[in-house]
Amino acid sequence: MLKKALIPIVVFVGVTTMAFYKLKSVEEIAAFPEVEKGFAAVVVLELFTSQGCSSCPPADVLLEQVKRQYPNQVYALSYHVDYWNYIGWEDPFSQPAFSRKQKEYNRKFNYTSNYTPQMVINGKEHFVGSNAKKLFSKIKTYKVQNPENHLELKELIKEGNTISFNYLLKGNQQGKSLRTTLVLDQRTTLVERGENRNRKLTNSNIVIAEKYIPVAISEGQGTIRIPAGIGKNERLHLIVVVENDDLDITAAAKLSI
Numbered sequence: 001m002l003k004k005a006l007i008p009i010v011v012f013v014g015v016t017t018m019a020f021y022k023l024k025s026v027e028e029i030a031a032f033p034e035v036e037k038g039f040a041a042v043v044v045l046e047l048f049t050s051q052g053c054s055s056c057p058p059a060d061v062l063l064e065q066v067k068r069q070y071p072n073q074v075y076a077l078s079y080h081v082d083y084w085n086y087i088g089w090e091d092p093f094s095q096p097a098f099s100r101k102q103k104e105y106n107r108k109f110n111y112t113s114n115y116t117p118q119m120v121i122n123g124k125e126h127f128v129g130s131n132a133k134k135l136f137s138k139i140k141t142y143k144v145q146n147p148e149n150h151l152e153l154k155e156l157i158k159e160g161n162t163i164s165f166n167y168l169l170k171g172n173q174q175g176k177s178l179r180t181t182l183v184l185d186q187r188t189t190l191v192e193r194g195e196n197r198n199r200k201l202t203n204s205n206i207v208i209a210e211k212y213i214p215v216a217i218s219e220g221q222g223t224i225r226i227p228a229g230i231g232k233n234e235r236l237h238l239i240v241v242v243e244n245d246d247l248d249i250t251a252a253a254k255l256s257i
């Protein structure tokens with residue numbers, strides 16, 4: 001069931017989910033082809049989800065499926081929103097800032113409210129996050145498009161809870177920012193209350209920290225801190241996307257920590 005947030009009314013809208021959509025051919029899961037001219041294609045997926053939403057687990061599974069099929073070509077981000085926490089389960093990864101981020105997207109899309117699960121691709125369009133057929137179709141479309149920028153990350157250093165890195169940005173820099181995210185590779189949670197009560201939910205590429213860096217020059221350095229509550233043996237990734245003033249994503253890069 002799709003969940004739409006309206007204030008002060010909560011509306012539940014039924015949708016058909018297809019979390020286990022099968023790709024039709026080997027070619028569709030192969031590495032992205034080289035685009036003839038310009039920078040290599042980039043596909044960034046942002047899933048707005050919640051452990052308190054009964055319609056979200058199929059979308060979470062789908063994001064994990066895509067992450068495994070395109071480990072180097074697709075940049076998957078799972079943003080946990082906080083507006084379903086009141087139902088009875090407080091999502092441990094939820095942040096008010098992520099709900100505000102989703103609202104900014106929906107304002108751009110002229111969509112009246114937030115809903116879960118919502119998938120945003122390259123900051124340019126959205127659809128129901130569990131719609132696998134549409135998701136793979138959109139990946140196929142975007143993987144042959146030339147982005148405006150190319151981003152390289154290098155010299156990553158971890159000192160205590162601080163991650164530092166250097167970056168090189170190619171292409172037009174005007175009006176661009178680096179959205180630096182720290183993501184937790186995977187964690188399974190036993191949900192004790194709410195709509196998913198007594199279910200074990202596995203979430204992937206969970207955004208646990210985010211920081212914006214304005215771009216003034218093509219080369220620079222960025223830092224981000226690992227928040228409390230992350231185990232020393234848990235796998236983390238640094239994913240940085242280039243975003244313009246209209247929230248379009250024009251490049252992305254990632255490094256494992």
